[in-house]
Amino acid sequence: MQKNIFENTTFIKVAAVVISAVVVALALSSPFIIATVVANDGRPVVVVDAGHGGEDGGVTGARTGVKESHLNLQMAKLLAEYLKGGGYRVVMTRQNDTMHTFPSVRDNKKRADMFRRGEIINSVKPSAVISVHMNFYSASSRRGAQVFFDRRDDGGRQLAVIMQDALNRDFNMAGGGRKYSALSAEKYILFCSPYPSIIVECGFLSNPFDEANLIDPDYQARLAQTLYAGVNDFLKGNDNSAVE
Ligand SMILES: [Zn+2]
Incomplete structure:
Protein backbone atom coordinates (compact mmCIF):
# COMPACT_ATOMS: atom_id res chain seq x y z
CA MET A 1 0.00 0.00 0.00
CA ASP A 41 1.90 39.69 -18.69
CA GLY A 42 -0.76 42.20 -17.65
CA ARG A 43 0.95 45.41 -18.73
CA PRO A 44 -0.37 47.36 -21.73
CA VAL A 45 2.14 47.47 -24.57
CA VAL A 46 3.20 50.79 -26.11
CA VAL A 47 5.28 50.85 -29.28
CA VAL A 48 7.75 53.74 -29.51
CA ASP A 49 8.93 54.24 -33.09
CA ALA A 50 12.04 56.37 -33.57
CA GLY A 51 11.63 57.68 -37.11
CA HIS A 52 14.35 57.12 -39.76
CA GLY A 53 17.79 55.65 -38.90
CA GLY A 54 20.95 54.43 -40.60
CA GLU A 55 21.28 55.70 -44.18
CA ASP A 56 17.91 57.43 -43.76
CA GLY A 57 18.84 60.35 -41.53
CA GLY A 58 15.59 62.29 -42.04
CA VAL A 59 15.83 66.07 -42.06
CA THR A 60 18.86 68.03 -40.83
CA GLY A 61 19.19 70.86 -38.34
CA ALA A 62 19.56 74.15 -40.25
CA ARG A 63 22.17 75.55 -37.81
CA THR A 64 23.89 72.56 -36.23
CA GLY A 65 23.49 69.93 -38.94
CA VAL A 66 22.11 67.49 -36.33
CA LYS A 67 20.38 64.51 -37.90
CA GLU A 68 16.69 64.00 -37.24
CA SER A 69 17.24 60.22 -36.88
CA HIS A 70 19.65 60.89 -33.99
CA LEU A 71 17.25 63.19 -32.12
CA ASN A 72 14.31 60.86 -32.76
CA LEU A 73 16.18 57.99 -31.10
CA GLN A 74 17.18 60.13 -28.11
CA MET A 75 13.57 61.23 -27.64
CA ALA A 76 12.22 57.70 -28.16
CA LYS A 77 14.55 56.30 -25.50
CA LEU A 78 13.54 58.99 -23.00
CA LEU A 79 9.84 58.37 -23.68
CA ALA A 80 10.40 54.62 -23.29
CA GLU A 81 11.92 55.17 -19.84
CA TYR A 82 8.95 57.25 -18.69
CA LEU A 83 6.52 54.63 -20.02
CA LYS A 84 8.37 51.79 -18.28
CA GLY A 85 8.32 53.81 -15.05
CA GLY A 86 4.55 54.20 -15.49
CA GLY A 87 4.05 50.43 -15.67
CA TYR A 88 3.85 49.97 -19.44
CA ARG A 89 5.70 47.40 -21.50
CA VAL A 90 7.59 49.22 -24.24
CA VAL A 91 8.59 47.85 -27.62
CA MET A 92 10.91 50.06 -29.67
CA THR A 93 11.03 49.58 -33.44
CA ARG A 94 14.74 50.42 -33.37
CA GLN A 95 17.30 50.98 -30.62
CA ASN A 96 20.31 51.76 -32.82
CA ASP A 97 21.25 53.96 -35.76
CA THR A 98 20.22 51.35 -38.33
CA MET A 99 17.64 50.51 -41.00
CA HIS A 100 15.77 47.21 -40.95
CA THR A 101 15.75 44.78 -43.84
CA PHE A 102 12.68 42.82 -44.95
CA PRO A 103 13.01 39.47 -46.74
CA SER A 104 10.58 40.11 -49.61
CA VAL A 105 11.63 43.74 -50.23
CA ARG A 106 15.21 43.95 -51.49
CA ASP A 107 15.01 46.78 -54.01
CA ASN A 108 13.84 49.60 -51.71
CA LYS A 109 15.62 50.08 -48.38
CA LYS A 110 13.15 52.63 -47.03
CA ARG A 111 10.16 50.43 -47.85
CA ALA A 112 11.86 47.36 -46.33
CA ASP A 113 12.59 49.34 -43.16
CA MET A 114 8.96 50.49 -42.91
CA PHE A 115 7.57 46.99 -43.58
CA ARG A 116 9.69 45.57 -40.76
CA ARG A 117 8.42 48.31 -38.41
CA GLY A 118 4.87 47.41 -39.39
CA GLU A 119 5.60 43.75 -38.73
CA ILE A 120 6.94 44.57 -35.24
CA ILE A 121 3.88 46.68 -34.41
CA ASN A 122 1.40 44.04 -35.56
CA SER A 123 3.24 41.25 -33.71
CA VAL A 124 2.94 42.89 -30.27
CA LYS A 125 -0.68 44.14 -30.56
CA PRO A 126 0.03 47.44 -28.77
CA SER A 127 -2.45 49.71 -26.97
CA ALA A 128 -0.78 52.70 -28.64
CA VAL A 129 1.94 53.50 -31.20
CA ILE A 130 3.97 56.72 -30.88
CA SER A 131 6.17 57.56 -33.85
CA VAL A 132 8.72 60.26 -32.99
CA HIS A 133 9.92 62.69 -35.69
CA MET A 134 11.35 66.20 -36.14
CA ASN A 135 9.87 68.61 -38.67
CA PHE A 136 11.35 70.94 -41.31
CA TYR A 137 9.73 73.75 -43.28
CA SER A 138 10.85 76.24 -45.91
CA ALA A 139 9.84 79.21 -43.73
CA SER A 140 12.25 79.19 -40.79
CA SER A 141 9.78 81.13 -38.63
CA ARG A 142 7.48 78.12 -38.24
CA ARG A 143 7.96 76.35 -34.94
CA GLY A 144 6.24 74.06 -32.46
CA ALA A 145 5.15 70.44 -31.98
CA GLN A 146 2.48 68.88 -34.21
CA VAL A 147 0.61 65.57 -33.99
CA PHE A 148 -0.75 63.48 -36.89
CA PHE A 149 -3.18 60.56 -37.08
CA ASP A 150 -4.85 58.43 -39.76
CA ARG A 151 -8.42 59.61 -40.45
CA ARG A 152 -9.68 55.97 -40.41
CA ASP A 153 -8.20 55.38 -36.92
CA ASP A 154 -10.65 56.63 -34.24
CA GLY A 155 -8.33 55.67 -31.38
CA GLY A 156 -5.43 57.40 -33.11
CA ARG A 157 -7.53 60.54 -33.58
CA GLN A 158 -8.44 60.57 -29.89
CA LEU A 159 -4.83 60.00 -28.83
CA ALA A 160 -3.68 62.71 -31.26
CA VAL A 161 -6.12 65.29 -29.87
CA ILE A 162 -5.06 64.55 -26.28
CA MET A 163 -1.38 64.65 -27.23
CA GLN A 164 -1.67 67.85 -29.28
CA ASP A 165 -3.47 69.57 -26.44
CA ALA A 166 -0.75 68.55 -23.95
CA LEU A 167 1.96 69.82 -26.33
CA ASN A 168 0.08 73.09 -26.94
CA ARG A 169 -0.27 73.64 -23.20
CA ASP A 170 3.26 72.66 -22.12
CA PHE A 171 5.30 73.84 -25.11
CA ASN A 172 3.68 75.57 -28.08
CA MET A 173 1.77 78.23 -26.16
CA ALA A 174 4.05 78.21 -23.11
CA GLY A 175 6.92 79.09 -25.47
CA GLY A 176 5.03 82.06 -26.87
CA GLY A 177 4.12 80.30 -30.10
CA ARG A 178 0.86 79.29 -31.74
CA LYS A 179 -1.17 76.24 -30.90
CA TYR A 180 -1.84 73.55 -33.46
CA SER A 181 -4.74 71.18 -34.14
CA ALA A 182 -4.01 67.48 -34.63
CA LEU A 183 -4.11 66.71 -38.36
CA SER A 184 -4.72 63.61 -40.44
CA ALA A 185 -1.95 62.28 -42.64
CA GLU A 186 -1.42 59.36 -45.03
CA LYS A 187 1.64 57.70 -43.54
CA TYR A 188 2.50 54.00 -43.55
CA ILE A 189 3.32 53.88 -39.83
CA LEU A 190 -0.20 55.19 -39.11
CA PHE A 191 -2.16 52.74 -41.30
CA CYS A 192 0.04 49.63 -41.14
CA SER A 193 -1.78 48.29 -38.07
CA PRO A 194 -5.26 48.47 -36.50
CA TYR A 195 -3.87 49.94 -33.25
CA PRO A 196 -4.18 53.62 -32.15
CA SER A 197 -1.21 55.32 -33.79
CA ILE A 198 0.16 58.87 -33.97
CA ILE A 199 3.18 60.68 -35.34
CA VAL A 200 4.61 63.41 -33.11
CA GLU A 201 6.67 65.99 -34.97
CA CYS A 202 8.50 67.35 -31.91
CA GLY A 203 9.51 70.67 -33.46
CA PHE A 204 11.09 72.26 -36.54
CA LEU A 205 14.79 71.74 -37.20
CA SER A 206 14.38 74.63 -39.69
CA ASN A 207 13.64 77.00 -36.76
CA PRO A 208 16.60 78.20 -34.67
CA PHE A 209 14.67 78.24 -31.38
CA ASP A 210 13.20 74.76 -31.85
CA GLU A 211 16.55 73.37 -32.99
CA ALA A 212 18.38 74.77 -29.94
CA ASN A 213 15.70 73.31 -27.67
CA LEU A 214 15.50 69.91 -29.34
CA ILE A 215 19.23 69.23 -28.89
CA ASP A 216 19.09 70.27 -25.19
CA PRO A 217 18.87 67.23 -22.85
CA ASP A 218 16.74 69.09 -20.28
CA TYR A 219 14.26 70.17 -22.93
CA GLN A 220 14.21 66.63 -24.35
CA ALA A 221 13.39 65.23 -20.91
CA ARG A 222 10.53 67.71 -20.37
CA LEU A 223 9.18 66.97 -23.83
CA ALA A 224 9.35 63.21 -23.19
CA GLN A 225 7.49 63.74 -19.92
CA THR A 226 4.65 65.53 -21.76
CA LEU A 227 4.54 62.78 -24.42
CA TYR A 228 4.30 60.22 -21.62
CA ALA A 229 1.49 62.18 -19.94
CA GLY A 230 -0.41 62.29 -23.24
CA VAL A 231 -0.16 58.53 -23.82
CA ASN A 232 -0.97 57.79 -20.19
CA ASP A 233 -4.05 60.05 -20.21
CA PHE A 234 -5.28 58.33 -23.39
CA LEU A 235 -4.73 54.81 -22.04
CA LYS A 236 -6.23 55.63 -18.62
CA GLY A 237 -9.23 57.31 -20.26
CA ASN A 238 -8.37 60.78 -18.89
CA ASP A 239 -9.27 63.17 -21.67
CA ASN A 240 -8.02 66.59 -20.52
CA SER A 241 -8.07 68.07 -24.00
CA ALA A 242 -9.70 71.44 -24.36
CA VAL A 243 -13.14 71.62 -25.95
CA GLU A 244 -12.82 73.89 -28.99
ZN1 LIG B 1 10.88 62.33 -39.98
Whole structure:
Protein backbone atom coordinates (compact mmCIF):
# COMPACT_ATOMS: atom_id res chain seq x y z
CA MET A 1 0.00 0.00 0.00
CA GLN A 2 2.66 2.43 1.03
CA LYS A 3 4.73 1.26 -1.88
CA ASN A 4 1.88 1.67 -4.34
CA ILE A 5 1.21 5.20 -3.17
CA PHE A 6 4.92 5.98 -3.52
CA GLU A 7 4.95 4.58 -7.03
CA ASN A 8 1.85 6.54 -8.01
CA THR A 9 3.34 9.79 -6.63
CA THR A 10 6.54 9.18 -8.55
CA PHE A 11 4.54 8.54 -11.70
CA ILE A 12 2.60 11.79 -11.25
CA LYS A 13 5.83 13.72 -10.63
CA VAL A 14 7.44 12.24 -13.74
CA ALA A 15 4.32 12.93 -15.78
CA ALA A 16 4.25 16.54 -14.54
CA VAL A 17 7.88 17.07 -15.51
CA VAL A 18 7.30 15.57 -18.97
CA ILE A 19 4.19 17.72 -19.57
CA SER A 20 6.03 20.86 -18.39
CA ALA A 21 8.93 20.08 -20.72
CA VAL A 22 6.54 19.63 -23.67
CA VAL A 23 4.78 22.96 -22.88
CA VAL A 24 8.11 24.80 -22.65
CA ALA A 25 9.33 23.17 -25.88
CA LEU A 26 6.11 24.20 -27.66
CA ALA A 27 6.38 27.75 -26.33
CA LEU A 28 9.97 28.03 -27.49
CA SER A 29 9.24 26.60 -30.94
CA SER A 30 6.05 28.54 -31.65
CA PRO A 31 6.15 32.32 -32.19
CA PHE A 32 2.39 32.44 -31.66
CA ILE A 33 2.58 31.00 -28.14
CA ILE A 34 5.53 33.24 -27.24
CA ALA A 35 3.64 36.34 -28.45
CA THR A 36 0.60 35.32 -26.41
CA VAL A 37 2.70 34.73 -23.29
CA VAL A 38 4.37 38.13 -23.66
CA ALA A 39 1.11 39.99 -24.35
CA ASN A 40 -0.53 38.39 -21.33
CA ASP A 41 1.90 39.69 -18.69
CA GLY A 42 -0.76 42.20 -17.65
CA ARG A 43 0.95 45.41 -18.73
CA PRO A 44 -0.37 47.36 -21.73
CA VAL A 45 2.14 47.47 -24.57
CA VAL A 46 3.20 50.79 -26.11
CA VAL A 47 5.28 50.85 -29.28
CA VAL A 48 7.75 53.74 -29.51
CA ASP A 49 8.93 54.24 -33.09
CA ALA A 50 12.04 56.37 -33.57
CA GLY A 51 11.63 57.68 -37.11
CA HIS A 52 14.35 57.12 -39.76
CA GLY A 53 17.79 55.65 -38.90
CA GLY A 54 20.95 54.43 -40.60
CA GLU A 55 21.28 55.70 -44.18
CA ASP A 56 17.91 57.43 -43.76
CA GLY A 57 18.84 60.35 -41.53
CA GLY A 58 15.59 62.29 -42.04
CA VAL A 59 15.83 66.07 -42.06
CA THR A 60 18.86 68.03 -40.83
CA GLY A 61 19.19 70.86 -38.34
CA ALA A 62 19.56 74.15 -40.25
CA ARG A 63 22.17 75.55 -37.81
CA THR A 64 23.89 72.56 -36.23
CA GLY A 65 23.49 69.93 -38.94
CA VAL A 66 22.11 67.49 -36.33
CA LYS A 67 20.38 64.51 -37.90
CA GLU A 68 16.69 64.00 -37.24
CA SER A 69 17.24 60.22 -36.88
CA HIS A 70 19.65 60.89 -33.99
CA LEU A 71 17.25 63.19 -32.12
CA ASN A 72 14.31 60.86 -32.76
CA LEU A 73 16.18 57.99 -31.10
CA GLN A 74 17.18 60.13 -28.11
CA MET A 75 13.57 61.23 -27.64
CA ALA A 76 12.22 57.70 -28.16
CA LYS A 77 14.55 56.30 -25.50
CA LEU A 78 13.54 58.99 -23.00
CA LEU A 79 9.84 58.37 -23.68
CA ALA A 80 10.40 54.62 -23.29
CA GLU A 81 11.92 55.17 -19.84
CA TYR A 82 8.95 57.25 -18.69
CA LEU A 83 6.52 54.63 -20.02
CA LYS A 84 8.37 51.79 -18.28
CA GLY A 85 8.32 53.81 -15.05
CA GLY A 86 4.55 54.20 -15.49
CA GLY A 87 4.05 50.43 -15.67
CA TYR A 88 3.85 49.97 -19.44
CA ARG A 89 5.70 47.40 -21.50
CA VAL A 90 7.59 49.22 -24.24
CA VAL A 91 8.59 47.85 -27.62
CA MET A 92 10.91 50.06 -29.67
CA THR A 93 11.03 49.58 -33.44
CA ARG A 94 14.74 50.42 -33.37
CA GLN A 95 17.30 50.98 -30.62
CA ASN A 96 20.31 51.76 -32.82
CA ASP A 97 21.25 53.96 -35.76
CA THR A 98 20.22 51.35 -38.33
CA MET A 99 17.64 50.51 -41.00
CA HIS A 100 15.77 47.21 -40.95
CA THR A 101 15.75 44.78 -43.84
CA PHE A 102 12.68 42.82 -44.95
CA PRO A 103 13.01 39.47 -46.74
CA SER A 104 10.58 40.11 -49.61
CA VAL A 105 11.63 43.74 -50.23
CA ARG A 106 15.21 43.95 -51.49
CA ASP A 107 15.01 46.78 -54.01
CA ASN A 108 13.84 49.60 -51.71
CA LYS A 109 15.62 50.08 -48.38
CA LYS A 110 13.15 52.63 -47.03
CA ARG A 111 10.16 50.43 -47.85
CA ALA A 112 11.86 47.36 -46.33
CA ASP A 113 12.59 49.34 -43.16
CA MET A 114 8.96 50.49 -42.91
CA PHE A 115 7.57 46.99 -43.58
CA ARG A 116 9.69 45.57 -40.76
CA ARG A 117 8.42 48.31 -38.41
CA GLY A 118 4.87 47.41 -39.39
CA GLU A 119 5.60 43.75 -38.73
CA ILE A 120 6.94 44.57 -35.24
CA ILE A 121 3.88 46.68 -34.41
CA ASN A 122 1.40 44.04 -35.56
CA SER A 123 3.24 41.25 -33.71
CA VAL A 124 2.94 42.89 -30.27
CA LYS A 125 -0.68 44.14 -30.56
CA PRO A 126 0.03 47.44 -28.77
CA SER A 127 -2.45 49.71 -26.97
CA ALA A 128 -0.78 52.70 -28.64
CA VAL A 129 1.94 53.50 -31.20
CA ILE A 130 3.97 56.72 -30.88
CA SER A 131 6.17 57.56 -33.85
CA VAL A 132 8.72 60.26 -32.99
CA HIS A 133 9.92 62.69 -35.69
CA MET A 134 11.35 66.20 -36.14
CA ASN A 135 9.87 68.61 -38.67
CA PHE A 136 11.35 70.94 -41.31
CA TYR A 137 9.73 73.75 -43.28
CA SER A 138 10.85 76.24 -45.91
CA ALA A 139 9.84 79.21 -43.73
CA SER A 140 12.25 79.19 -40.79
CA SER A 141 9.78 81.13 -38.63
CA ARG A 142 7.48 78.12 -38.24
CA ARG A 143 7.96 76.35 -34.94
CA GLY A 144 6.24 74.06 -32.46
CA ALA A 145 5.15 70.44 -31.98
CA GLN A 146 2.48 68.88 -34.21
CA VAL A 147 0.61 65.57 -33.99
CA PHE A 148 -0.75 63.48 -36.89
CA PHE A 149 -3.18 60.56 -37.08
CA ASP A 150 -4.85 58.43 -39.76
CA ARG A 151 -8.42 59.61 -40.45
CA ARG A 152 -9.68 55.97 -40.41
CA ASP A 153 -8.20 55.38 -36.92
CA ASP A 154 -10.65 56.63 -34.24
CA GLY A 155 -8.33 55.67 -31.38
CA GLY A 156 -5.43 57.40 -33.11
CA ARG A 157 -7.53 60.54 -33.58
CA GLN A 158 -8.44 60.57 -29.89
CA LEU A 159 -4.83 60.00 -28.83
CA ALA A 160 -3.68 62.71 -31.26
CA VAL A 161 -6.12 65.29 -29.87
CA ILE A 162 -5.06 64.55 -26.28
CA MET A 163 -1.38 64.65 -27.23
CA GLN A 164 -1.67 67.85 -29.28
CA ASP A 165 -3.47 69.57 -26.44
CA ALA A 166 -0.75 68.55 -23.95
CA LEU A 167 1.96 69.82 -26.33
CA ASN A 168 0.08 73.09 -26.94
CA ARG A 169 -0.27 73.64 -23.20
CA ASP A 170 3.26 72.66 -22.12
CA PHE A 171 5.30 73.84 -25.11
CA ASN A 172 3.68 75.57 -28.08
CA MET A 173 1.77 78.23 -26.16
CA ALA A 174 4.05 78.21 -23.11
CA GLY A 175 6.92 79.09 -25.47
CA GLY A 176 5.03 82.06 -26.87
CA GLY A 177 4.12 80.30 -30.10
CA ARG A 178 0.86 79.29 -31.74
CA LYS A 179 -1.17 76.24 -30.90
CA TYR A 180 -1.84 73.55 -33.46
CA SER A 181 -4.74 71.18 -34.14
CA ALA A 182 -4.01 67.48 -34.63
CA LEU A 183 -4.11 66.71 -38.36
CA SER A 184 -4.72 63.61 -40.44
CA ALA A 185 -1.95 62.28 -42.64
CA GLU A 186 -1.42 59.36 -45.03
CA LYS A 187 1.64 57.70 -43.54
CA TYR A 188 2.50 54.00 -43.55
CA ILE A 189 3.32 53.88 -39.83
CA LEU A 190 -0.20 55.19 -39.11
CA PHE A 191 -2.16 52.74 -41.30
CA CYS A 192 0.04 49.63 -41.14
CA SER A 193 -1.78 48.29 -38.07
CA PRO A 194 -5.26 48.47 -36.50
CA TYR A 195 -3.87 49.94 -33.25
CA PRO A 196 -4.18 53.62 -32.15
CA SER A 197 -1.21 55.32 -33.79
CA ILE A 198 0.16 58.87 -33.97
CA ILE A 199 3.18 60.68 -35.34
CA VAL A 200 4.61 63.41 -33.11
CA GLU A 201 6.67 65.99 -34.97
CA CYS A 202 8.50 67.35 -31.91
CA GLY A 203 9.51 70.67 -33.46
CA PHE A 204 11.09 72.26 -36.54
CA LEU A 205 14.79 71.74 -37.20
CA SER A 206 14.38 74.63 -39.69
CA ASN A 207 13.64 77.00 -36.76
CA PRO A 208 16.60 78.20 -34.67
CA PHE A 209 14.67 78.24 -31.38
CA ASP A 210 13.20 74.76 -31.85
CA GLU A 211 16.55 73.37 -32.99
CA ALA A 212 18.38 74.77 -29.94
CA ASN A 213 15.70 73.31 -27.67
CA LEU A 214 15.50 69.91 -29.34
CA ILE A 215 19.23 69.23 -28.89
CA ASP A 216 19.09 70.27 -25.19
CA PRO A 217 18.87 67.23 -22.85
CA ASP A 218 16.74 69.09 -20.28
CA TYR A 219 14.26 70.17 -22.93
CA GLN A 220 14.21 66.63 -24.35
CA ALA A 221 13.39 65.23 -20.91
CA ARG A 222 10.53 67.71 -20.37
CA LEU A 223 9.18 66.97 -23.83
CA ALA A 224 9.35 63.21 -23.19
CA GLN A 225 7.49 63.74 -19.92
CA THR A 226 4.65 65.53 -21.76
CA LEU A 227 4.54 62.78 -24.42
CA TYR A 228 4.30 60.22 -21.62
CA ALA A 229 1.49 62.18 -19.94
CA GLY A 230 -0.41 62.29 -23.24
CA VAL A 231 -0.16 58.53 -23.82
CA ASN A 232 -0.97 57.79 -20.19
CA ASP A 233 -4.05 60.05 -20.21
CA PHE A 234 -5.28 58.33 -23.39
CA LEU A 235 -4.73 54.81 -22.04
CA LYS A 236 -6.23 55.63 -18.62
CA GLY A 237 -9.23 57.31 -20.26
CA ASN A 238 -8.37 60.78 -18.89
CA ASP A 239 -9.27 63.17 -21.67
CA ASN A 240 -8.02 66.59 -20.52
CA SER A 241 -8.07 68.07 -24.00
CA ALA A 242 -9.70 71.44 -24.36
CA VAL A 243 -13.14 71.62 -25.95
CA GLU A 244 -12.82 73.89 -28.99
ZN1 LIG B 1 10.88 62.33 -39.98
